[in-house]
Amino acid sequence: xxxxxxxxxxxxxxxxxxxxxxxxxxxxxxxxxxxxxxxxxxxxxxxxxxxxxxxxxxxxxxxxxxxxxxxxxxxxxxxxxxxxxxxxxxxxxxxxxxxxxxxxxxxxxxxxxxxxxxxxxxxxxxxxxxxxxxxxxxxxxxxxxxxxxxxxxxxxxxxxxxxxxxxxxxxxxxxxxxxxxxxxxxxxxxxxxxxxxxxxxxxxxxxxxxxxxxxxxxxxxxxxxxxxxxxxxxxxxxxxxxxxxxxxxxxxxxxxxxxxxxxxxxxxxxxxxxxxxxxxxxxxxxxxxxxxxxxxxxxxxxxxxxxxxxxxxxxxxxxxxxxxxxxxxxxxxxxxxxxxxxxxxxxxxxxxxxxxxxxxxxxxxxxxxxxxxxxxxxxxxxxxxxxxxxxxxxxxxxxxxxxxxxxxxxxxxxxxxxxxxxxxxxxxxxxxxxxxxxxxxxxxxxxxxxxxxxxxxxxxxxxxxxxxx
RNA sequence: GCCCGGGUGGCCGAGCGGCUAGGCGGCGGGCUGCAGACCCGCUCCACAGGGGUUCAAAUCCCCUCCCGGGCUCCA
Numbered sequence: 001x002x003x004x005x006x007x008x009x010x011x012x013x014x015x016x017x018x019x020x021x022x023x024x025x026x027x028x029x030x031x032x033x034x035x036x037x038x039x040x041x042x043x044x045x046x047x048x049x050x051x052x053x054x055x056x057x058x059x060x061x062x063x064x065x066x067x068x069x070x071x072x073x074x075x076x077x078x079x080x081x082x083x084x085x086x087x088x089x090x091x092x093x094x095x096x097x098x099x100x101x102x103x104x105x106x107x108x109x110x111x112x113x114x115x116x117x118x119x120x121x122x123x124x125x126x127x128x129x130x131x132x133x134x135x136x137x138x139x140x141x142x143x144x145x146x147x148x149x150x151x152x153x154x155x156x157x158x159x160x161x162x163x164x165x166x167x168x169x170x171x172x173x174x175x176x177x178x179x180x181x182x183x184x185x186x187x188x189x190x191x192x193x194x195x196x197x198x199x200x201x202x203x204x205x206x207x208x209x210x211x212x213x214x215x216x217x218x219x220x221x222x223x224x225x226x227x228x229x230x231x232x233x234x235x236x237x238x239x240x241x242x243x244x245x246x247x248x249x250x251x252x253x254x255x256x257x258x259x260x261x262x263x264x265x266x267x268x269x270x271x272x273x274x275x276x277x278x279x280x281x282x283x284x285x286x287x288x289x290x291x292x293x294x295x296x297x298x299x300x301x302x303x304x305x306x307x308x309x310x311x312x313x314x315x316x317x318x319x320x321x322x323x324x325x326x327x328x329x330x331x332x333x334x335x336x337x338x339x340x341x342x343x344x345x346x347x348x349x350x351x352x353x354x355x356x357x358x359x360x361x362x363x364x365x366x367x368x369x370x371x372x373x374x375x376x377x378x379x380x381x382x383x384x385x386x387x388x389x390x391x392x393x394x395x396x397x398x399x400x401x402x403x404x405x406x407x408x409x410x411x412x413x414x415x416x417x418x419x420x421x422x423x424x425x426x427x428x429x430x431x432x433x434x435x436x437x438x439x440x441x442x443x444x445x446x447x448x449x450x451x452x453x454x455x456x457x458x459x460x461x462x463x464x465x466x467x468x469x
Numbered sequence: 470g471c472c473c474g475g476g477u478g479g480c481c482g483a484g485c486g487g488c489u490a491g492g493c494g495g496c497g498g499g500c501u502g503c504a505g506a507c508c509c510g511c512u513c514c515a516c517a518g519g520g521g522u523u524c525a526a527a528u529c530c531c532c533u534c535c536c537g538g539g540c541u542c543c544a
Contacts, residue, residue, distance in 0.1 A: 043544040225544040307481050310493035363483050367491035
């Protein structure tokens, strides 16, 4: 039984989906106006692992994520570049998808673009107007937080505490904490027609509209980074529960800890902005996943290159263990030591999944996995053979863990550029042999490479290589 | 100002009343033609500071210091 921390109650609760085996899971997606950074990676990897684990446990998970493609920052950037905001959003959405792919995040069932839910958003605002939770002014339509008694229940704040603000509130609002549902804009900006005139949706309403459209008035899991708790998620609750009357809108509120670089939140001006696409150029994406898994998903992480390198080493040692295990010869006998190994393995499974069930405690689970790896290595050091069934059990369990965490997926396949470099060395050494008229050895190299589909062709003193088709 | 987190051994990081996670790095040894991988040992029980509660505190309470996040841009 999975237990998971709920921000609403601030306790770890037993996870029980509303509708039998099905899990409706929603996570706040990106605003696509720039490349994804490692903070995004942290958050989306965390929810990817949650979704994978739920599925591994047998739940039928529908994982929905929005893409914010209508937003002030997109509009500003598009204007700077003299392009259409939607085109700009599509471009960065493509980059986002590429980054997700590289990071091995494939668990999302549906990405929903805000711009494709304008009708639903307008309908939702209408309902809120009809029920008296929203009001119109010259600048837009606003949610009246004073009408929604529960406003503040997620972030545990009282409305009167919310009187301080960094940005001067719109003067037409009744209360400073009221938030925009619809922003009235001029025709020269991107927008849509609505009963309240031309304009575009407020920031919070898209998520609510998308969730209500696909999942209805109640969902199981709603995730996002901790910084979104207030006001974004608070606003979502207000909108949804005010509109549908159903409570709770979300049964389990999940929030991931923030990632900082150099002790501070990433920002371009601080120069500590690290993009996903830059990091994966030099580092294995699985190492990044592992690094995040070595911290709890709710803990803050201060990113350090050394930590990533350390994770890379750890990942390497896990791969080595798996390869050794794959390579070991098998037999049918079950020795006393193998019986002990099997016993240990059963104990490992209990602990490992026990930790994952305890609010996805991946650091402790990983510690157990490292212990298992060490035990297997130790065994393999002293033994020639391993019981076939035990080998199968161990390997399939490790593969399962790899599936949950999104690591250990790569078979040791030599990548193309590495192959080129290897052949360069081989050709160089072989050239030296030919110079010394050591043709027997040189030919053996050529023959053996041909056997595996690599053709060497000598042209004078030069050697070319190609792959057999 | 208010509301949240966090400060743990060379580094990263779990733990959240007793049972001294784990990883990375370093050093020594084993195994090895050499290297790597792997194994063993060491790096000697560290918990921001000061009070308190308790038979027992990194873990609970109080105070102080430092760092980060939120308070309608944000994963």
